[in-house]
Amino acid sequence: MKDRGADRGRRGGRAGGADRLDRAGLELLRAIALRAETARRLVGESGEAVLRAIVDATVALFQAEAASIALHDPATDRLVFRVAAGAQGAGVVGLSVGSSEGLVGYVYTTGQSIAQSDVQRDARFGRSIAEQTRYTPRSLIAVPLVDEQRTIGVLEILDKRDSTSFSIRDIELAGIFAHQAAVAISASRIERDVGSLLGATVRSLVAQAEDAGGPLPDAAAVERLVASAAIGLGADDEFRLWELVEQVARVRSADPAQLDLVIDLLNVLALHAERRHPRRTRAGG
Amino acid sequence: MDPVLPAWSEPFVRERRAALARLPPLDQITREWAWDGADGSGVTVAILDSGVEGDHPAVGGRLVASYRVEPAAEPEAEPVVLEEEAAVDVVGHGTACAGIIHAIAPAADLVSIRVLGPENRGRGTVFAAGLDFAIERRYPIVNLSLSSKSEALYGAFHDLADRAYFAGMLLVCAANNLPGASYPSLFSSVVSVAAHDVADPWTFFHNPAPPVEFGAYGLDVPIAWRDGTSIAASGNSFAAPHIAGIAALIRSRHPSVRPFELKAILAATATPLPLAGRA
Numbered sequence: 001m002k003d004r005g006a007d008r009g010r011r012g013g014r015a016g017g018a019d020r021l022d023r024a025g026l027e028l029l030r031a032i033a034l035r036a037e038t039a040r041r042l043v044g045e046s047g048e049a050v051l052r053a054i055v056d057a058t059v060a061l062f063q064a065e066a067a068s069i070a071l072h073d074p075a076t077d078r079l080v081f082r083v084a085a086g087a088q089g090a091g092v093v094g095l096s097v098g099s100s101e102g103l104v105g106y107v108y109t110t111g112q113s114i115a116q117s118d119v120q121r122d123a124r125f126g127r128s129i130a131e132q133t134r135y136t137p138r139s140l141i142a143v144p145l146v147d148e149q150r151t152i153g154v155l156e157i158l159d160k161r162d163s164t165s166f167s168i169r170d171i172e173l174a175g176i177f178a179h180q181a182a183v184a185i186s187a188s189r190i191e192r193d194v195g196s197l198l199g200a201t202v203r204s205l206v207a208q209a210e211d212a213g214g215p216l217p218d219a220a221a222v223e224r225l226v227a228s229a230a231i232g233l234g235a236d237d238e239f240r241l242w243e244l245v246e247q248v249a250r251v252r253s254a255d256p257a258q259l260d261l262v263i264d265l266l267n268v269l270a271l272h273a274e275r276r277h278p279r280r281t282r283a284g285g
Numbered sequence: 286m287d288p289v290l291p292a293w294s295e296p297f298v299r300e301r302r303a304a305l306a307r308l309p310p311l312d313q314i315t316r317e318w319a320w321d322g323a324d325g326s327g328v329t330v331a332i333l334d335s336g337v338e339g340d341h342p343a344v345g346g347r348l349v350a351s352y353r354v355e356p357a358a359e360p361e362a363e364p365v366v367l368e369e370e371a372a373v374d375v376v377g378h379g380t381a382c383a384g385i386i387h388a389i390a391p392a393a394d395l396v397s398i399r400v401l402g403p404e405n406r407g408r409g410t411v412f413a414a415g416l417d418f419a420i421e422r423r424y425p426i427v428n429l430s431l432s433s434k435s436e437a438l439y440g441a442f443h444d445l446a447d448r449a450y451f452a453g454m455l456l457v458c459a460a461n462n463l464p465g466a467s468y469p470s471l472f473s474s475v476v477s478v479a480a481h482d483v484a485d486p487w488t489f490f491h492n493p494a495p496p497v498e499f500g501a502y503g504l505d506v507p508i509a510w511r512d513g514t515s516i517a518a519s520g521n522s523f524a525a526p527h528i529a530g531i532a533a534l535i536r537s538r539h540p541s542v543r544p545f546e547l548k549a550i551l552a553a554t555a556t557p558l559p560l561a562g563r564a
Contacts, residue, residue: 099403105376106378111401111431112378112522113462113463113521114519114520114522115504115520116517116519118517144463146434165505168481171519171520175464
C-alpha cells in the first residue's frame with residue numbers, strides 16, 4: 001500500500017526507518033499489521049453488505065428493474081460495478097466502463113445527477129454495458145457518490161416498473177441513497193488507512209529518536225505505544241467478534257488441507273446461522 | 286470594489302443622492318418591463334462547465350471564447366487558466382447549458398470556462414480557479430450547473446461569491462441534489478435554482494424559503510448534447526441555465542441592475558400561483 005504520510009510528511013526523505021528496527025520490533029509490527037488487515041477484511045465485507053442493502057432498498061422503493069453501484073478504480077481509471085439488485089441487475093456486477101464513458105462516466109466526470117427518459121434514442125449511452133448485460137433500459141437515474149473530497153462512484157437506477165420516466169422527487173431520493181452509500185464506502189476506506197497510519201507511526205518514532213540523538217526505538221517501546229493506543233479495544237460488545245478474529249489469525253499456520261476444512265466448516269456454520277437468524281450479522285452478538 | 290479611503294457615506298450626501306434612484310416598486314415590475322424586446326444583446330454569459338461545443342447548432346455561433354482550467358502540476362501551485370485551441374465539450378453538460386441559455390437569450394455572447402472533465406473531475410480547486418477567472422473578467426452572468434462539497438474550500442468560495450456580488454455579477458447556481466452543504470449554491474448572494482416539472486422554459490417559480498429560491502424547467506428537458514446531437518434529460522443542472530438566460534435578458538434591457546435587483550426582478554416576474562390547468 002502506498003503510504004500517503006510519506007508524501008506529506010516533512011521527514012519523507014527518511015522513509016525506510018522500519019528497516020532499522022530490531023527483529024523483535026519488526027515481528028511485533030507485522031503482528032499488528034496482520035490484525036489490522038484481518039479487521040479490515042471483516043469490516044470490509046460488512047461495507048459491501050451495506051452497499052448491497054442500499055441497492056436492494058433502492059430497487060424496492062423505486063419499484064425499479066435494477067439498481068447498481070459502480071466505484072472508481074484508480075489503478076485502471078475505470079468504473080467497476082460492485083453491487084446490483086433487481087430482476088435485471090445481476091448481470092452488471094464485475095463489469096466496468098471507462099471513467100468518462102457512457103452515462104455512468106458522465107455523472108462521475110461532472111459530479112452532477114441526471115435522469116433520462118428515452119435512453120434507447122441515444123444509442124451511445126451505456127451501449128457497451130447494455131450489450132454485455134443484454135438489457136437496454138428505457139429510463140434511468142444516475143447520481144454521483146460524493147465523499148468529503150471528491151466523487152468516488154455512481155449509483156444507477158434503471159426502469160421504474162409503473163412509469164415510463166422518473167420524477168424530480170425520484171432524483172432527490174436517489175441522492176439520499178447515494179449519500180448513504182458514500183458514507184459506507186468512506187467508512188471502509190478508513191479501515192484501509194490503518195496500514196498507512198502504522199507506517200507513518202514507525203517513521204515518526206524513528207525520526208524522533210534520530211532528532212533526540214538516541215538509539216532507535218526497541219520492541220518494548222513500540223509495544224508500550226501500541227498497548228497504550230489499544231486500551232479499551234475488545235472490551236465492548238464486539239468482544240466475541242475479536243475472539244473470532246484471533247482464532248482466524250491463528251488458523252493461518254494451518255496447512256492448506258486443514259485450511260480448506262476450516263473454510264468449509266465456517267461456510268456451513270454461516271449458512272446455518274443465516275437461516276436461523278437472517279438478520280444477525282455479528283458472531284455471537 | 287477598491288476602497289482606498291473609507292468614505293462609505295459619500296454616496297449618500299445630498300448632492301450625490303440623485304444617483305441612487307433605482308427600480309420602480311416591486312408590484313409595478315412586469316415581464317414586459319423586465320425584458321420585453323430584449324434578446325440578450327450586450328450581455329456575456331460565462332458557463333463554468335465541461336466546455337461548450339462551439340459549432341453545435343443549439344449554440345447558434347454565439348460562443349465567443351473558450352478557456353480551460355488545468356489542475357496544478359505541483360501540490361503547492363495554483364491551477365492555470367488557458368485559452369482553448371478548439372471549442373470542445375468533453376461530456377455534453379456545458380453544451381446543454383449553453384443551448385438552453387441561447388434559446389432564451391439568442392443575442393447574448395457565451396464564454397466557456399472548462400472546469401469539468403476527465404483530468405479534473407470535481408476538483409474544487411479547479412472550479413474555484415475558474416470562478417476567480419470569471420470574476421476578474423467581470424462577466425455579468427455566470428452559470429454554475431455544478432457545486433463543490435469541499436468544506437476546505439468553503440472560505441474560498443464565500444470570498445469568490447462576495448467578490449462576484451460586489452463586482453455586480455450574478456452567479457446562477459444549480460442546487461445540488463445530494464444531502465449536505467455544497468458551495469457556492471447555498472450562499473445568499475447567488476441565485477440558487479432547482480428543477481420543476483412544468484414543461485415550459487418561461488415558467489419559473491420563486492420560493493420565499495431559502496436557500497433554493499428559484500425553480501425552473503428541469504424534467505425531461507430537450508438539451509443539446511455532444512457531437513451536435515440532442516437528448517432529453519432531467520436535473521437541476523438544466524434548470525439553472527433557464528434562469529441564467531432570463532437574467533441575461535433582464536440585464537440586456539436594464540444594464541445597470543445590481544445582483545440583488547436582478548434577484549428581486551426575478552422574484553417579481555416569477556410565474557404567479559396557482560398555476561391554472563397544470564400539475
